[in-house]
Each structure stands twice: as structure tokens, then as C-alpha cells.
Amino acid sequence: MIKFTLNGKTIETDAPATVRLLDFIREEQLLIGTKEGCGEGECGACSVFVNNLLQNSCLIPIGSIEGADVVTIEGIMESEQFKNLDESYSHAGGVQCGYCIPGMVMASAALLSQNPHPSEAEIREGISGNLCRCTGYNMIVDAINLAAKKGDGLWQKK
Amino acid sequence: MNLKDISTSVPRKDHKGKVSGQLPYISDVKVENMVYGVLFRSPIAYGKIKSIQLPDLPEGYEAVGAEHIPGPNYVKIIKEDQPIFANEWVNYIGEPILMLVGENLDVLYRLLDEVKIEFEEHQAIYTLEEAIKQKSAPGVNMANYEFGESLDTITSIELKAHQIIEEEYDTGYQEHVYLEPQGMLAIYKEDEIVVQGSMQCLYYIKNALVNALDCGDDDVRVVQSPTGGGFGGKEEFPSMMACHVAVAAKAVKKSVMLVFDRSEDMVVTTKRHPAKLKYRTAIDREGNILSMCIEIFLDGGANVGLSSVVLQRALLNSAGVYKIPHFHAKGYVLKTNTVPNGAFRGFGAPQSFAGIESHIGHLSKLANNDPLEYKRKYLVKQGDPTITKGNFRDPILMEDMIEVLLKSSNYKKKKQKYHQLNQQNQRYKKGIGTSLFLHGCGFTGSGERDHIKAKVKLAKSKDDQVSLKISNSDMGQGILTTLSKIVAKELDLPLENVLYPYPDTKEVPDSGPTVASRTTMIVGKLLERAAKKLKAQWQTGVEQEVTEDYVHREMIPWNEKTFTGDAYPAYSWGVNIVEVEVDTLTGNIKLEKVFANYEVGKVIDDRVMKGQIDGGLAQGLAYGYLEKMTSKEGKIQQKSITDYGPPTSLDVVSIQSKVFDNPYADGPYGAKGAGELTLIGGAPAVQAAIEDALQIPFQQIPITPEVIIESLYVREGEQG
Numbered sequence: 001m002i003k004f005t006l007n008g009k010t011i012e013t014d015a016p017a018t019v020r021l022l023d024f025i026r027e028e029q030l031l032i033g034t035k036e037g038c039g040e041g042e043c044g045a046c047s048v049f050v051n052n053l054l055q056n057s058c059l060i061p062i063g064s065i066e067g068a069d070v071v072t073i074e075g076i077m078e079s080e081q082f083k084n085l086d087e088s089y090s091h092a093g094g095v096q097c098g099y100c101i102p103g104m105v106m107a108s109a110a111l112l113s114q115n116p117h118p119s120e121a122e123i124r125e126g127i128s129g130n131l132c133r134c135t136g137y138n139m140i141v142d143a144i145n146l147a148a149k150k151g152d153g154l155w156q157k158k
Numbered sequence: 159m160n161l162k163d164i165s166t167s168v169p170r171k172d173h174k175g176k177v178s179g180q181l182p183y184i185s186d187v188k189v190e191n192m193v194y195g196v197l198f199r200s201p202i203a204y205g206k207i208k209s210i211q212l213p214d215l216p217e218g219y220e221a222v223g224a225e226h227i228p229g230p231n232y233v234k235i236i237k238e239d240q241p242i243f244a245n246e247w248v249n250y251i252g253e254p255i256l257m258l259v260g261e262n263l264d265v266l267y268r269l270l271d272e273v274k275i276e277f278e279e280h281q282a283i284y285t286l287e288e289a290i291k292q293k294s295a296p297g298v299n300m301a302n303y304e305f306g307e308s309l310d311t312i313t314s315i316e317l318k319a320h321q322i323i324e325e326e327y328d329t330g331y332q333e334h335v336y337l338e339p340q341g342m343l344a345i346y347k348e349d350e351i352v353v354q355g356s357m358q359c360l361y362y363i364k365n366a367l368v369n370a371l372d373c374g375d376d377d378v379r380v381v382q383s384p385t386g387g388g389f390g391g392k393e394e395f396p397s398m399m400a401c402h403v404a405v406a407a408k409a410v411k412k413s414v415m416l417v418f419d420r421s422e423d424m425v426v427t428t429k430r431h432p433a434k435l436k437y438r439t440a441i442d443r444e445g446n447i448l449s450m451c452i453e454i455f456l457d458g459g460a461n462v463g464l465s466s467v468v469l470q471r472a473l474l475n476s477a478g479v480y481k482i483p484h485f486h487a488k489g490y491v492l493k494t495n496t497v498p499n500g501a502f503r504g505f506g507a508p509q510s511f512a513g514i515e516s517h518i519g520h521l522s523k524l525a526n527n528d529p530l531e532y533k534r535k536y537l538v539k540q541g542d543p544t545i546t547k548g549n550f551r552d553p554i555l556m557e558d559m560i561e562v563l564l565k566s567s568n569y570k571k572k573k574q575k576y577h578q579l580n581q582q583n584q585r586y587k588k589g590i591g592t593s594l595f596l597h598g599c600g601f602t603g604s605g606e607r608d609h610i611k612a613k614v615k616l617a618k619s620k621d622d623q624v625s626l627k628i629s630n631s632d633m634g635q636g637i638l639t640t641l642s643k644i645v646a647k648e649l650d651l652p653l654e655n656v657l658y659p660y661p662d663t664k665e666v667p668d669s670g671p672t673v674a675s676r677t678t679m680i681v682g683k684l685l686e687r688a689a690k691k692l693k694a695q696w697q698t699g700v701e702q703e704v705t706e707d708y709v710h711r712e713m714i715p716w717n718e719k720t721f722t723g724d725a726y727p728a729y730s731w732g733v734n735i736v737e738v739e740v741d742t743l744t745g746n747i748k749l750e751k752v753f754a755n756y757e758v759g760k761v762i763d764d765r766v767m768k769g770q771i772d773g774g775l776a777q778g779l780a781y782g783y784l785e786k787m788t789s790k791e792g793k794i795q796q797k798s799i800t801d802y803g804p805p806t807s808l809d810v811v812s813i814q815s816k817v818f819d820n821p822y823a824d825g826p827y828g829a830k831g832a833g834e835l836t837l838i839g840g841a842p843a844v845q846a847a848i849e850d851a852l853q854i855p856f857q858q859i860p861i862t863p864e865v866i867i868e869s870l871y872v873r874e875g876e877q878g
Contacts, residue, residue: 032186033179035386037337038420042799045337073179082178090173093765096773097634098176099337099386105177124807131799133335133387134634135769136776137807 004068007031007075017063022046024062025072033073033102037131044130047103047110048072054110056129073102081109084151085143094143096134104130108144116155117148159646159653164827167765168653171638172384184341184355184383185417191346192413195222195259195406196266198273199426200248203495203792204282207246207255213272219260226409229372233398234365240461240498242370242401248277249460250495251792252426254398259406259414282495284792286432286457289492298493300458301466303473305546305721306486307449312440315449315484319440323521327437327513328858331787332430332502332777333796335804336633338386340427341417342396344403351404354381357396358388359671360629364663366397367404378404381662388633389777390501393673394464395428421797428500429787431456431468431491435476435513445525447483447536452476454489454510459498465491468499470602470718472506474725477545478514479556479594480536485545496789501673503774504597504834508781508841511595512859515842519591520855529846530569530592534560537594548714548724555818556594559733559755566814567735567753573850580851586739588750591846593734593839598726599831600676603716606708606727613667614684616645616692618702624649624692626658626685628669630677635833636766637677643763644682644826648689649696667705675831678762679728682826684708711824728822730830731757734839736779738847742870745863747783747848754815756835760828761817771815771836778840780805782859783848 003012006029015024025034025048034057037045041056048057049071076082085105088094095101104127111118111126118126123144124137132140148155161168175181212221224231224245231245232238244253255275258266283289283298292298316322342355351371357363360380367378380400385392399416406414418427434455440448454472458465473489502508522532538544540554564570569590576588600606615627624645632638642656649656659665669681688706695702716723737751754771761767784803788795796802821828841859848861854869 026186032182035179035183035338036185036419037339038799040420040798040800043337043420077178086174086177089177090169093167093170093769095170095173095176096636096769097337097385097387098172098181099183101176102179120812128806128808131335131337131804131806133337133389133777133804134773136772136774136805136813137810138772138812139765139769141807141812 002062002066004065004070006070007072013062015062018061020058021060021062021065021070022057025057031072031074035099035102037099044107045100045103047106047130049106049110054107073106076109081151081154084154085109085147088147088150089143092139092143092146094135094140100130100132104132104140108147111144112148112151112155120145159643159651161647164643164647165761165764167763168639168643170636171642171658172632181384183338183386184343187343187383189345189413192415193259193261193410194263194266195257195403195414195416196263196270197254197402198256198258198270200244200251200253200255202248202277202279203251203284205248205277205279207244207248208276208278211274213269215269216265219258219265219269220410221256221258222406222409223256227370227405228408229370233401234369235394235397235463236466237462240398240463242398242405250497252497253460254402257402257406259410282792284494284496286434286455286492286494289457289494290434290455293490293492299490300462300493301469301491302489303470303721304488307484309486312449312451312484312486316440319448320443321441323439323441323524325437325517325520326857327435327516329433329509329512330860331432332781332785333424333787333802334389334391334502335799335802336387336389336391339418339420339423340392340396340399342399342403343413343415344407345413346407346411350377350379351407352379352381353400353404354383355396355400356385356392357382358392358631358633358673360661360663361668362394362671363397363400366401370401371404371408379662379664382631382660384660385631385633389503390505391427392633393501393671395500420799424797424802425794426497428463428498430502431458431465431499431509433457433472433509435509437517439521441521441524445521445527447521449484450482452487456491457494457496457499458491459494459496461498462491463498463500465499467602468506472510474546474598474602475507475510476514478511478518479538479596480518481538481542482536496792497794503777503837505674507597508778508838511593511838512841512845515593516845519846519849533594544725546725547722552728552822553820554731555757555820556731556733559731559757559818562816563733563735563753563755569735572737585743586741587851588737588739589847589849589851590735590737591843591850593843593846595838596729596731597675597831597835597838599679599728599730600726601674602725603718603723606680607710610670610708612670612680612684612708613705614669614681614688615667615703615705616688618692620699620701622698623655623657624651627666628681629661629663629666630669630681631661631672633672635770636763640678640762640766641682641685644686645689648686649693675834678829679825679831680708682829683824686826727824728830730759730832730835732835732839734843736843736847738844738851740848740851740866745866749779749809749811752811752813754813755818756815757818757820758832758835759822759825759830760819762827762829767817767832768815770832772813774836775813775840776805776810778837779844782841782844783861784809786860786862
């Protein structure tokens with residue numbers, strides 16, 4: 001039995017310890033916002049928070065997250081911070097095909113939570129583990145910059 | 159919708175579903191009674207199948223192969239050379255032979271390991287070089303064209319010339335790396351197979367299915383799922399996957415899902431054709447061009463697919479944006495026993511522009527001229543003939559675009575400054591380079607009139623909402639928004655009252671595939687006309703429907719046999735300036751600045767256009783120095799994204815771009831194509847910048863650190 005929390009809900013599962021967290025989220029919990037782009041930890045489409053840290057859920061066997069706090073895009077969708085990112089991505093034109101975007105939004109949230117006013121270089125560094133093939137990144141960088149500006153106070157370090 | 163200017167940006171229609179991740183892509187879909195499929199693929203490059211031995215399949219697991227195909231065993235594209243399931247000969251490593259279907263993917267992969275196939279191996283052709291040597295052998299030449307002035311004329315000019323310059327130029331594979339891997343689902347119903355998935359061309363798939371299933375028009379239906387990037391990779395390839403799942407669904411009477419993981423996607427799907435381009439140019443004493451002969455060889459891979467059409471575009475762009483006094487070109491698609499190559503944003507043009515921009519740049523050195531100044535001497539002007547005796551009939555703004563970019567980039571001053579800096583700095587060298595390019599919008603020649611015959615429909619409901627009924631896919635380029643916007647503006651409706659549901663062939667007429675920079679210009683124009691028609695007969699509270707058919711703009715008729723006439727109805731144009739810093743110790747290239755001017759008629763949405771510019775340039779720049787894919791004895795060597803190396807956020811810099819208005823009469827609000835154009839100038843500008851930094855000519859892309867170190871080493875040797 002493995003026990004952890006997912007988006008605030010307690011999960012107790014008999015699934016084998018080797019099941020990937022990504023598959024558990026998608027196949028068992030039917031949460032589709034976490035996408036699979038490569039399955040090898042290279043693209044970031046499956047980004048989630050594990051104990052507040054940005055992680056690729058395709059690389060995590062659920063056996064390794066006993067007691068952890070896991071949050072997916074569905075877990076932040078109702079927050080003010082998400083609203084801030086949602087509006088900024090829309091305004092800056094950060095979304096094209098959309099497949100990388102939930103992961104990119106998670107990476108953006110992780111970055112801004114750590115560093116509420118990042119420089120352009122820090123933004124580029126912060127999302128460098130998340131691949132996007134459509135935008136060439138610049139409009140995503142703009143979106144995060146805008147979120148930092150408009151979200152003044154929202155992203156204060158606790 | 160009351161926008162003063164159509165270009166003013168509006169929010170994307172699909173933003174909410176995408177930003178929250180709740181819009182379901184095909185791999186997010188589950189239907190009742192669904193099983194998975196996995197493909198057994200050829201482990202050899204060329205040979206005959208002698209026997210197939212299947213493992214004992216547990217209950218609920220079945221094998222599907224050529225014997226289950228109701229119709230002929232080929233994927234209908236252009237030629238009949240691509241089997242759905244290979245059952246006699248295999249022509250490349252990775253060619254599908256059979257499919258195992260069942261509920262559990264882990265079980266399926268285990269069973270796949272136990273399939274035993276005996277082959278009689280034959281000598282394969284692995285490289286384009288080998289194929290060129292064997293080009294007269296049967297089956298190697300898959301397509302060829304030749305055109306231009308007679309070789310006699312060219313020879314007589316060459317005889318009097320001061321010098322003949324010959325160069326060979328090589329371009330490599332490029333892999334699409336759409337973030338969403340390919341995926342297709344066939345939903346089994348008693349009277350209908352519904353195929354749903356990630357795709358650009360619904361009716362290509364439908365036609366392939368009607369052929370493979372040998373069924374009636376109403377027996378299959380194709381529905382596009384939200385598509386996570388295409389770039390041409392989801393143009394013809396999905397037709398094969400659709401045949402696989404549909405044949406399997408028919409055979410096992412269950413719904414069948416086929417989704418690739420990244421390594422399968424990288425190894426077996428189509429890629430940009432590797433190419434060899436040969437230039438032979440006669441010049442006079444001052445370095446002026448007297449004549450030019452070009453030969454292009456494309457590595458088609460194992461099936462012809464769309465390669466003949468890709469070759470046409472490569473040839474049509476072979477002279478770049480230049481008026482060459484006497485010109486002759488020929489080209490070949492050659493068969494190799496490697497993964498079939500296919501459509502990729504630019505469709506043959508990126509290879510040609512990389513080659514011609516490189517060659518002209520090298521010629522400018524012989525003329526002791528700045529590359530850009532030399533290029534401008536040959537720039538085509540309105541009214542000039544094209545290389546196929548067509549005509550550049552619309553205004554060309556390239557001179558203005560160049561002037562503006564020279565100022566905004568400070569090109570001349572920087573060039574001098576960098577040359578001085580490079581004298582002082584031994585390790586880091588800076589350079590600045592340019593590229594000039596165009597893109598022909600829409601299908602080549604009379605394709606729209608003779609083959610596509612696009613039709614669009616607008617359907618108005620009782621509550622006065624208007625739906626777009628067209629077969630075009632939004633794969634990220636934003637047509638859900640831009641095409642809706644054209645209709646909303648024309649009808650003066652709020653954007654939310656114009657609906658564009660994901661297309662379903664049961665609901666929409668064939669408005670053609672989502673390719674060739676045609677969607678905004680051709681389909682958008684038809685929608686604009688349909689909206690005008692609907693407006694004229696608008697009755698509030700009443701259901702109404704209007705349709706519009708493609709009307710051909712008469713030009714100089716295209717003749718594919720003689721390769722003469724107007725190849726395209728219109729052209730979009732671009733100028734790029736790129737600055738790099740090269741580390742001569744490691745060979746690493748750092749992109750420093752990118753400037754870009756474009757002319758696409760009229761922009762339908764500024765933000766969407768900027769997305770096309772930045773994204774297209776990132777792909778085009780990376781094609782020149784970053785992305786490298788190779789094949790060894792028929793096997794693709796890069797099986798993961800990191801092995802291949804598409805740009806991350808750290809590789810790209812902010813891009814200063816400007817788009818010029820030059821409305822085109824046959825595009826909606828004057829719009830022409832924009833999607834492919836933005837990729838084309840990237841690689842040649844990067845190469846020019848690297849050459850400027852190192853003062854070394856290169857004859858290939860990608861120019862990777864290895865290539866740079868080797869060339870520096872060679873130069874050191876030459877200098878003793």
C-alpha cells in the first residue's frame with residue numbers, strides 16, 4: 001500500500017511501486033492535464049509539484065513518493081496564481097498547439113513562487129527543462145514576465 | 159465584431175482548454191471496448207519476408223496484418239508504393255509488418271518481442287551518396303524534373319566565361335518534434351468506422367481509408383482531435399496510422415488506439431529530406447553571374463510519398479529570390495532503404511534556400527562585394543519572369559524591407575566593428591549574416607483547381623450563430639481564431655457567435671488539406687466570400703447555409719511536363735539578419751541577435767503572426783546549426799529529444815520583427831501565406847553569420863561544433 005496526497009486528496013493505492021506517477025495520474029485518476037511528451041524526463045510536458053518542487057512525473061515511480069504531497073495542473077486551476085498565469089499567457093500569446101502548456105504553466109508557477117520578479121535570463125533558465133516546438137519560447141518568456149508584473153504580491157515568498 | 163483593422167489581436171478561441179490542460183488530445187481519450195495496438199516493424203533495411211511465427215496469443219489478444227485489409231494493400235497518397243502492412247518485401251528498418259492488439263500495453267510489448275520473422279536479406283542502399291551512384295539502376299529514381307534554358311546555350315556562355323565556380327552543398331534530416339507524438343484511434347461501430355486523431359489533412363485520411371477498407375463514402379468518418387503540433391509531420395504520415403487502426407478495428411470488432419512513444423515517433427515517422435545541391439556558375443572578371451546550373455538530389459527514403467511534390471518546390475525555389483541571366487535546373491528524388499521522408503514546413507524550399515544563399519554568398523567574395531549588396535544586384539522585381547517563365551506580377555517590397563532592416567540592425571556598423579573585434583579576440587569571434595527569401599503560397603501550379611477543388615460551408619443556426627464547416631486543422635497555428643475572425647468581421651458578429659468545431663468529415667465539405675501555406679489565403683478567401691454571401695441573404699432567427707467553391711485566378715497556365723508557367727498564385731517574402739558569437743575553442747555557437755522583416759500581404763492577427771515568426775525562426779535557425787539527425791546502415795541514430803537537440807528557451811533570443819502590408823487581391827483582407835515562410839530564412843542567415851565570424855566558407859548544414867572545429871583545423875593546416 002502506498003499513501004500520498006494528490007491535489008489535497010489522500011490516495012491509498014495497491015498499484016505496483018514501479019508504476020510511473022504520470023500513468024497513475026492519467027490512467028487511475030483520469031486527470032488529463034499532465035501530458036506525456038517523451039517519457040524520458042526531457043520535455044517537461046508531465047511536470048507536477050512533488051512537495052512543492054517541480055518534477056517530471058514520467059520519471060517518478062509511485063513507490064518513491066510515500067507520504068509526499070503531489071499537485072497537478074488540476075490542483076492549481078482554481079487559484080489566483082493560475083488566473084494570473086492564464087491571463088498573462090493569453091495576453092502575451094504564449095499558447096499555440098497547447099501540448100506543452102500545462103507543464104509550462106507548472107514551471108512558470110514554480111519559478112515565480114521561488115523568484116517573484118525574475119529577470120529574462122532567470123525566466124529562460126526556469127523554463128529550460130520544458131520544451132515547446134511552436135512558439136520559439138519568446139512569447140512564453142513574455143507571458144511569465146507579464147505574470148510577474150501583474151501578479152505583484154501574489155507570488156510573494158511565504 | 160467591430161475591429162478597425164483585422165490585424166488587431168483577439169484572444170485565442172482555444173486558450174482556456176489549452177492553458178488548463180483540459181482540452182483532450184487523442185491520448186487523453188478513452189472509449190468503451192477500446193484496445194491498444196502495437197506495431198511489429200522490420201528490423202532489416204531491405205529483404206523478403208520468408209515466414210512469420212506468432213507467439214501463442216492470450217485470450218483477447220489478436221494479430222492483424224496484410225490479410226485483414228479488405229482493399230488493396232497500400233496507403234493512398236500519390237503512388238501505390240507504400241504498403242499498409244508489408245507482407246512480401248520490406249524496404250526500411252521500422253516498416254510496419256503486423257499489429258498486435260489487446261487491452262494491456264505491457265502484455266502487447268512482451269508479445270511483440272516474441273514475434274519471429276525470417277527474412278531473406280538483400281543489399282540495401284543506405285545513403286544518398288550511394289543512391290546517386292546507382293541512380294540509373296531500376297527503382298532508384300523515384301521522380302525527376304528538368305527545366306530552364308538549353309544546355310547548349312549555357313555551354314556557349316560557360317566557354318566565354320572568366321571562371322566556372324562549382325560547389326556542392328549538403329543538408330541533413332530535420333525532425334518535427336511536435337510535442338504531441340502521433341496518435342490515432344479507430345472507433346468501431348457496426349455500420350461505421352470513426353477515425354479520430356492528431357492530423358492536418360482529414361480528407362487525405364478519408365480517401366486512404368475508403369481505399370484500404372474498400373468501402374463506401376458513408377462507412378468511414380474522420381474527426382480531428384486537438385493536434386499538438388504538426389509542421390508537416392502530420393500531413394501524410396497519419397494516413398498510414400489511420401489505415402492501421404481502421405483495418406484492425408474492422409478485424410477485431412473493437413475500437414483500436416495507436417499512440418507512439420517519443421522514440422518510436424522519432425525513428426519511424428517522416429522527416430525533412432536530406433539533400434545534395436550542386437551549383438555550377440559562370441562568372442565574368444568582375445564576379446558578375448553569367449549563367450547558373452543547379453542539380454538537386456533528395457533522399458526520398460523507401461517510399462515516394464509526397465517526395466515528388468517536395469522536389470518540385472525545391473526546384474521552383476532553386477534560384478532563390480534572384481534573377482539569374484541564364485538558368486538551368488534539374489532534380490531527382492532517389493530511393494534509399496531508410497525511413498520515408500516527407501512534408502516538413504517549407505517543403506523542399508528550406509534546402510534550396512540554404513543552398514542558394516550559401517552559393518551566392520560565396521560568389522560575393524569573388525566579386526569583393528558585401529554579400530547583401532551582391533544579392534541585391536540580382537533581386538527580382540515586379541514584372542520579372544520567374545525561372546519557369548511565370549511572372550512576379552504583384553508589387554515586391556524587398557528593397558524597402560532590406561533598407562528598414564539594415565537600419566534597425568545597424569548592419570554595416572556592426573559588420574565593421576565585429577571584424578575589428580575579431581582581430582583582437584583570439585577565442586570568441588562575432589559575425590553578422592543575412593538571408594533573403596520568399597515562399598510560394600498554396601499548391602504548386604494548378605493543384606488547387608485540378609486536384610483540391612476546395613469547398614467551404616457556413617451554417618447559421620436559429621439563434622444566429624454561424625459555424626465554419628471546413629476540413630482544416632488547427633494544429634497550433636491558430637486558424638480556429640483567425641478564420642473565425644474573418645467570418646465574424648465580415649458578418650459583424652461577436653467572435654463568440656462564430657463557431658469552429660473540430661472538423662468531422664460527416665459534417666464538413668473538403669476544403670483541402672492544412673498544408674502549403676494555403677489555409678489563410680485560399681480557405682480564408684472562400685470563407686470571406688461565403689460570409690459576404692450569407693450577409694446578403696441574412697434572415698434573423700432562421701437556419702441558413704451557404705457554400706463557396708474555389709475560383710482559379712487565371713495566370714500563365716502551369717505545365718508540369720515542361721515545368722513552365724506560374725508555379726504559384728502569390729508569394730510571401732522575408733529578410734533575416736542574424737548575429738552570432740562563435741567560440742573557436744569549443745566550436746559552440748551562441749545566437750546573439752535576430753532581426754526579421756516579412757511581407758505576407760496582410761496580417762489577420764498580429765499576435766498569431768508573431769507566434770509564427772518566433773516559432774518558425776526558432777526551427778529554421780536550429781536547422782542551420784543545432785538539430786542533427788543521422789542514419790547509419792538504415793537506422794536513425796537519434797532516438798530521444800536530447801540526442802537530437804531542438805532548441806530550448808536558453809538557445810533562443812528575443813527576435814525583433816516587423817511585418818509589411820502589401821494586400822493581395824485574392825486573399826482575405828489581402829492576406830497571403832505565412833506559416834512556412836518564417837522557417838526558411840533561419841538556416842542561411844545563421845550560416846552567413848558563422849562564415850562572417852570565422853571567414854571560412856561552409857558547404858553544409860547543420861554547422862555543428864564538430865563541423866566548426868574540423869574546419870578550423872583544416873584552415874590551420876592550410877596556413878601551415
